[in-house]
Amino acid sequence: MKLTIVSPRFPFSGRVPLVPPILEYLAALTQREAPEVEISLIDANQQEISPSDLTSEVVGISVMTATAPWAYAFADECRKLGKRVILGGIHPSALPQEADLHADAVVIGEAESVWKNVLSDASNNTLQQFYHGERLSLEGLPMPFKSKLKGNYRFRAFFTMRGCPYRCTFCSVRRFFGDTIRYRPVQDVVAEVEACAGNVWFNGDDNIWGGDFDRSIRLFDELARGTKRNWYGFGDLKAVQGAHGDRMLSAARKSGLFSVWVGWESDEKNLGVFKAEGKQGPDRISAVKKMQDAGIDVVLFVVLGGRQDSIDSFKRALELSEKYNIGLHPVLLTPLPGTELYEAYKPFLFQGMGWESFTGVRAVFEHPDPVMTPHRREQEYHRLNKELFRFDRILKRISKIPRSGFPMTHFLSLMMQLPMKVALRKAYDEWLDEQDVL
Ligand code: B12
Ligand code: SF4
Structure with a gap:
């Protein structure tokens, strides 16, 4: 299975010189939980991207309130192309019903306890509407996947x-x-x-x-x-x-x-x-x-x-x-x-x-x-x-x-x-x- 993880475009202030932490972290978690998954990462603030450019069949998008409209529009387009979309992050967790209108699955809360199941369901085409992440201990979290994201970054x-x-x-x-x-x-x-x-x-x-x-x-x-x-x-x-x-x-x-x-x-x-x-x-x-x-x-x-x-x-x-x-x-x-x-x-x-x-x-x-x-x-x-x-x-x-x-x-x-x-x-x-x- 191919998975693309997307950090959406911000509505203002252009390029932020920080590598979006969720991209490298969720990639690392994916590698640990499902090493067979092929991962690509997109920071939409640094790279113009259209859903038709993606070769993956599954797309995960991390959503903050300010980025929700961009994320939803991108998700809708991906779904029209037959891709399965998983939304997660602070905004879908606060308003899961709203996010559900644009997704095949919504992860509510932290990803660690459910990500393995989500990936396996995505691969079997049996995604559920909602997954509820538990708050686990933070011992042994994977080290972020040091990607070769292209962009004008100065900090991690x-x-x-x-x-x-x-x-x-x-x-x-x-x-x-x-x-x-x-x-x-x-x-x-x-x-x-x-x-x-x-x-x-x-x-x-x-x-x-x-x-x-x-x-x-x-x-x-x-x-x-x-x-x-x-x-x-x-x-x-x-x-x-x-x-x-x-x-x-x-x-x-x-x-x-x-x-x-x-x-x-x-x-x-x-x-x-x-x-x-x-x-x-x-x-x-x-x-x-x-x-x-x-x-x-x-x-x-x-x-x-x-x-x-x-x-x-x-x-x-x-x-x-x-x-x-x-x-x-x-x-x-x-x-x-x-x-x-x-x-x-x-x-x-x-x-x-x-x-x-x-x-x-x-x-x-x-x-x-x-x-x-x-x-x-x-x-x-x-x-x-x-x-x-x-x-x-x-x-x-x-x-x-x-x-x-x-x-x-x-x-x-x-x-x-x-x-x-x-x-x-x-x-x-x-x-x-x-x-x-x-
Ligand atoms: C880093 C950060 C930024 C970076 C973002 C860089 C980037 N491109 O991602 C910068 C500095 C740019 C930024 C900017 C802003 N931010 Co900010 N930021 C954060 C911060 C400190 C950490 C988020 C993070 O990366 N965590 C590390 C990653 C690994 O973990 P995580 O995101 O929590 O993800 C976990 C779960 O949420 C879930 N998850 C998240 N995404 C996904 C996606 C999928 C598919 C799945 C399955 C799971 C999942 O799984 C992860 C592991 O459990 C949070 C504070 C916080 N404690 O969360 C605020 C926070 C996200 N920011 C916030 C805000 C308000 C803003 C600004 C609007 C502030 C402002 N006035 O300028 C701007 C918006 C940007 C814009 N220009 O429009 C709010 C968001 C609230 C909301 N409802 O949206 C937060 C929560 C801070 C707060 N105190 O309220 N921010
Ligand atoms: S509740 Fe905690 S994290 Fe939120 S603004 Fe207050 S001190 Fe900061």
Whole structure:
């Protein structure tokens, strides 16, 4: 049997320089569970592809909410050509009935416990409508299949755990992976990073600190003994404020951590609104400063434009960046299916807006404040990005990174901000063109 695994095209921002982790991981799982299957991998962000180009009879597609329309259209075309389509990932898991309209089988949840059966059913032409993946232990996961994907890639992502104990209402992760953390064995992660990472790698965990701090320190100590020494990822603020904070930060820094991306609610009151207090700890500013002092570039992913927010929140976000010399990545609040927020915002969602708008750069719901029209929210979002990524501001932020980070943190921060500036400029131009058409 021939299988093609597809990572769909994103609705905006073009080429992402990250190898789609699901392609190499699902390929490795396939090799382990059904070595006779012939595998090909497609990243539709890097390669123009049409279903008629595929020679395989089975196609697996990994779907996020924003990529669902592209994935469904591609799946429909494949099925018209007589191919069997299997959909999986976070969006089909949240809305399996919707995904079922475009698939021969939908995998709900994690693939590991069911993939062998799915492949064998696909090969026998006896696919079931739904497969429910269990949450297994993460010991002995296969090492990603190091493919020869063609594309303009600069990073690979690595994962050390799944699950999150916090309860942020806008997040899909907890319901999908569960509210307790399952860890991969330290030696598996280190071996994988050593074998597959480039000079800079992305830790794709939802929280690089995890909850078992002794284990995190052990992991960082082991990574520090390796050769792949520059990495970044998402982390909460609570962990670095606790008793283990200093030790863990120092171990992480020695292992090459140069940037931490932090989810940040624009206003103190929003911490409660989104049930996000848990991950922030008692003093979020001092936690940010602590990481900066350790030579780490902190970037805040600020959620803006919620129904309780005012237009001022955009201005305050810029002030925050200026005051603490901190990088900001603004996101317009987006109620994703499978979250508590989605249920709460359902009555306010604009009708007729497709999932391709659920990217974090579009206003997708009504706002009670008449000033916060969708156009105004999107305009403020783009204006804020334009201000944040002014060249003089980028340079000022970099010059303020403490000497403890010199030279790699300074250099890598610049290397991450410049492409971001270009991508955001492109997104802004596309948005302006669209406004002209309207
Ligand atoms: C890596 C990543 C990215 C990469 C994607 C690279 C790529 N091309 O794949 C980048 C950085 C580009 C990215 C971007 C975005 N992302 Co993102 N991202 C992730 C992250 C951190 C890891 C996903 C991953 O690769 N995991 C590793 C692989 C191996 O595992 P997995 O995907 O979980 O797959 C398992 C199962 O889901 C299942 N499975 C998955 N696919 C399939 C397919 C088949 C056929 C089968 C059988 C099974 C299966 O089996 C796997 C093993 O169990 C997740 C967070 C998370 N914890 O999941 C967020 C996440 C997927 N991203 C999210 C979001 C919202 C975004 C953005 C919209 C954010 C933004 N505002 O910019 C953009 C969208 C892109 C765009 N421009 O439109 C959300 C998605 C929520 C949703 N409902 O869609 C997540 C869950 C984060 C969150 N906190 O909510 N992201
Ligand atoms: S801490 Fe992160 S992963 Fe956990 S629920 Fe909140 S946003 Fe989701």
